[in-house]
Ligand code: AP5
């Protein structure tokens with residue numbers, strides 16, 4: 001299965017895409033995670049992306065498309081994948097369609113959440129260096145400040161300050177939301193899912209609409 005997870009920053013795409021990918025036994029491919037790894041490793045891509053991400057703007061299409069194409073060419077993605085955070089512009093959507101052929105995607109899950117809740121969620125988000133995601137109130141680790149999975153210290157992302165989140169929301173509305181119309185007009189099935197509520201219930205709603 002080849003799926004997209006769409007929705008605004010902080011909607012829970014990463015949280016839910018990991019769960020759906022585990023159910024399906026396919027990789028969760030998140031361009032934001034890949035870019036943060038490049039920044040942490042200090043690669044050429046990371047150096048180019050660092051400032052842009054800290055402002056909440058989008059990294060250039062050319063760089064992100066090349067990175068994504070390399071990733072989906074790896075053997076573990078041969079039978080399917082979940083894309084989280086890609087495509088983010090119409091140009092990226094067109095590049096993906098060209099790479100895969102239009103009918104290759106099976107659907108898109110759209111997770112919807114209101115702006116004020118997004119800001120609340122993102123201000124309480126904590127992540128570990130291996131990109132496991134928590135929320136101080138809604139999804140806390142067993143030991144405060146420590147990742148349940150790998151014991152690493154949890155930190156706040158550089159782009160999670162409120163003024164950066166507001167810019168990410170603007171960028172989302174201008175550049176990414178038009179992809180919903182782009183895909184509907186091409187006949188891709190969009191599965192709208194209410195992103196408010198219990199994590200397990202949202203996971204079950206996604207599984208139900210995808211019939212998995
Ligand atoms: P990226 O990492 O993709 O960030 P994003 O799209 O802004 O989304 P987030 O990761 O912030 O939110 P999410 O929906 O995954 O929510 P999460 O599950 O963490 O991109 C970062 C940057 O990289 C971009 O700004 C850009 O610069 C660059 N970039 C990435 N891809 C790019 C591309 N294709 N092109 C160009 N540039 C690109 O949940 C959020 C919080 O809420 C967590 O704390 C979580 O625990 C909590 N939570 C989740 N679900 C619930 C719930 N149901 N109830 C309560 N709390 C919840």
Ligand code: MG
Nearest residue numbers: 013014015032
């Ligand atoms: Mg994410």
